[in-house]
Amino acid sequence: MVRFEHVTKHYPASGDALNDVTFELATGEMAFLTGHSGAGKSTLLRLIGLLERPTRGQVMVQGRNLGRLPARKIPYHRRQVGMVFQDNRLLGDRTVFDNVALPLVAMGVSHKETGRRVRAALDQVGLLTKGKAYPVTLSGGEQQRVGIARAVVARPPLLLADEPTGNLDPDLSREIMTLFERFHHVGVTVLIASHDVALIYSLRHRTITLSGGRLIAPAPAD
Amino acid sequence: MGKQPIATQRGTRRLRRPLVAWVTHHLRSLLVSLGQLLRSPLATSMTVAVIGIALALPEGLYVLTRNVKAVSSGWEQTAAVSLFLRPAVTVPQAEKLAGQLRARSDIAHVRLITPDQALKDLRDYSGFAQAVDQLPKNPLPVVLALRPAAGMVSSSGLETLRRQLAGLPEADLVRVDSAWISRFEAIVGLVQRGVLLLAGLLALAVLLVVGNTIRLEIQNRRNEIQVMELVGATSSFIRRPFLYIGAWYGLLGALVAWVLVTVAVALLQGPVSTLAALYRTAFPLSGVGPLELLGMLGSGVLLGLLGSWMSVGRHLATAEPR
Numbered sequence: 001m002v003r004f005e006h007v008t009k010h011y012p013a014s015g016d017a018l019n020d021v022t023f024e025l026a027t028g029e030m031a032f033l034t035g036h037s038g039a040g041k042s043t044l045l046r047l048i049g050l051l052e053r054p055t056r057g058q059v060m061v062q063g064r065n066l067g068r069l070p071a072r073k074i075p076y077h078r079r080q081v082g083m084v085f086q087d088n089r090l091l092g093d094r095t096v097f098d099n100v101a102l103p104l105v106a107m108g109v110s111h112k113e114t115g116r117r118v119r120a121a122l123d124q125v126g127l128l129t130k131g132k133a134y135p136v137t138l139s140g141g142e143q144q145r146v147g148i149a150r151a152v153v154a155r156p157p158l159l160l161a162d163e164p165t166g167n168l169d170p171d172l173s174r175e176i177m178t179l180f181e182r183f184h185h186v187g188v189t190v191l192i193a194s195h196d197v198a199l200i201y202s203l204r205h206r207t208i209t210l211s212g213g214r215l216i217a218p219a220p221a222d
Numbered sequence: 223m224g225k226q227p228i229a230t231q232r233g234t235r236r237l238r239r240p241l242v243a244w245v246t247h248h249l250r251s252l253l254v255s256l257g258q259l260l261r262s263p264l265a266t267s268m269t270v271a272v273i274g275i276a277l278a279l280p281e282g283l284y285v286l287t288r289n290v291k292a293v294s295s296g297w298e299q300t301a302a303v304s305l306f307l308r309p310a311v312t313v314p315q316a317e318k319l320a321g322q323l324r325a326r327s328d329i330a331h332v333r334l335i336t337p338d339q340a341l342k343d344l345r346d347y348s349g350f351a352q353a354v355d356q357l358p359k360n361p362l363p364v365v366l367a368l369r370p371a372a373g374m375v376s377s378s379g380l381e382t383l384r385r386q387l388a389g390l391p392e393a394d395l396v397r398v399d400s401a402w403i404s405r406f407e408a409i410v411g412l413v414q415r416g417v418l419l420l421a422g423l424l425a426l427a428v429l430l431v432v433g434n435t436i437r438l439e440i441q442n443r444r445n446e447i448q449v450m451e452l453v454g455a456t457s458s459f460i461r462r463p464f465l466y467i468g469a470w471y472g473l474l475g476a477l478v479a480w481v482l483v484t485v486a487v488a489l490l491q492g493p494v495s496t497l498a499a500l501y502r503t504a505f506p507l508s509g510v511g512p513l514e515l516l517g518m519l520g521s522g523v524l525l526g527l528l529g530s531w532m533s534v535g536r537h538l539a540t541a542e543p544r
Contacts, residue, residue, distance in 0.1 A: 110246075
């Protein structure tokens with residue numbers, strides 16, 4: 001599903017964020033990406049979502065070489081990649097329903113079909129009754145689940161999450177991780193960046209560890 | 223793993239009504255962008271007013287020159303050769319001459335003004351009624367007011383006619399108003415060119431106003447734009463609402479301009495009628511016609527679109543990853 005080949009990302013201001021990273025994530029696999037803050041976790045996820053391009057090396061997603069993807073095809077690539085962020089990046093002036101519907105609206109899905117799929121996604125994250133609410137009226141955990149619903153509503157085969165539990169207490173964090181496991185069980189490839197080592201180890205999935213931009217434990221799956 | 227492909231397949235089949243979805247999407251974003259404008263009525267109406275005034279100026283001047291041209295084309299027809307006969311020529315002799323002149327092919331119309339009629343007109347319209355009444359006898363000659371045939375209204379044709387008329391034994395003085403008419407036409411032409419230049423400048427102003435407004439709009443919605451990019455919206459999808467906002471600004475501005483010009487014409491109608499009455503004519507000012515209104519609205523929309531397009535092109539080029 002995802003393959004990095006000797007990927008280096010260099011920032012003029014701060015130096016190498018990733019240095020010669022090579023790994024592969026199989027289709028349907030669930031893995032954690034760990035490391036201290038500044039280790040390059042976010043950069044790695046941003047490269048997969050094509051929010052940035054590598055300085056050197058190749059990033060392949062679903063067999064597509066992202067380096068060769070022209071700018072006008074980037075939106076179509078991002079539709080295949082659901083992204084969840086620590087600050088959930090919801091739009092405050094729209095209801096939960098409208099926030100979750102954004103990817104479908106962008107894809108030009110019909111109104112009826114959009115309603116059906118948004119309700120299905122909200123149901124999956126347990127927020128079916130909150131569709132008309134505005135994000136600010138929800139708790140942090142609920143907001144994060146809205147973000148997850150938005151990431152999965154278009155049914156992407158790949159789901160990325162950048163510190164999805166960073167702002168949550170342990171119980172809520174576990175709940176969110178269980179949610180990700182559920183998507184993993186229906187075949188979605190999941191990659192979660194997190195520094196919550198205790199939680200990660202309790203979940204017993206493959207762990208990819210970054211330190212100073214380098215892969216230090218290229219461990220095999222499970 | 224097993225469920226996913228089936229679900230995806232069903233999804234893509236449902237997507238297959240692209241035209242309907244496309245049209246509904248356009249209509250929706252058209253209405254949504256109008257709704258966004260109406261949500262901040264003060265800012266919107268100020269921008270619309272600026273655009274309206276900028277469009278109203280050239281449009282108003284255009285309507286003005288069009289009306290002036292309508293007047294002058296009226297003059298061209300009544301133009302414009304006055305043949306003053308010698309004082310000795312009597313009215314019956316003059317009528318005979320008028321008959322001869324009417325027979326000529328290069329003269330469309332001859333009107334005989336008797337000395338009595340001329341004196342009466344002078345007393346009634348010059349404001350010198352008392353002075354005229356003091357005159358011991360009528361000093362005015364018979365005048366033949368000629369209108370050249372339509373083909374003769376070039377200055378060289380008029381010149382030939384003038385020389386022939388001056389050669390008549392009854393003729394005392396021939397006055398051709400062509401110089402005055404061509405001067406007037408030159409002035410109208412100059413004004414029209416000026417209007418064109420002004421229209422160009424003000425169109426540029428509209429572009430800049432719309433462009434700047436859209437730039438602010440883009441800044442205000444930076445967050446939304448980024449999220450839309452993250453969820454896979456194409457750049458044309460992201461640009462569209464801003465283009466529509468520009469089009470709305472142009473359309474609303476053109477409507478304001480139309481109202482301004484129409485009100486101005488209505489306000490000017492009274493004084494113009496008074497002035498026309500002084501010249502013994504009726505002169506209804508013509509306002510903005512339906513075709514002109516259509517043209518105004520069209521050019522407003524076009525300017526709005528163009529202005530926002532330039533701004534969007536400059537300020538929305540963020541899709542490309544670093």
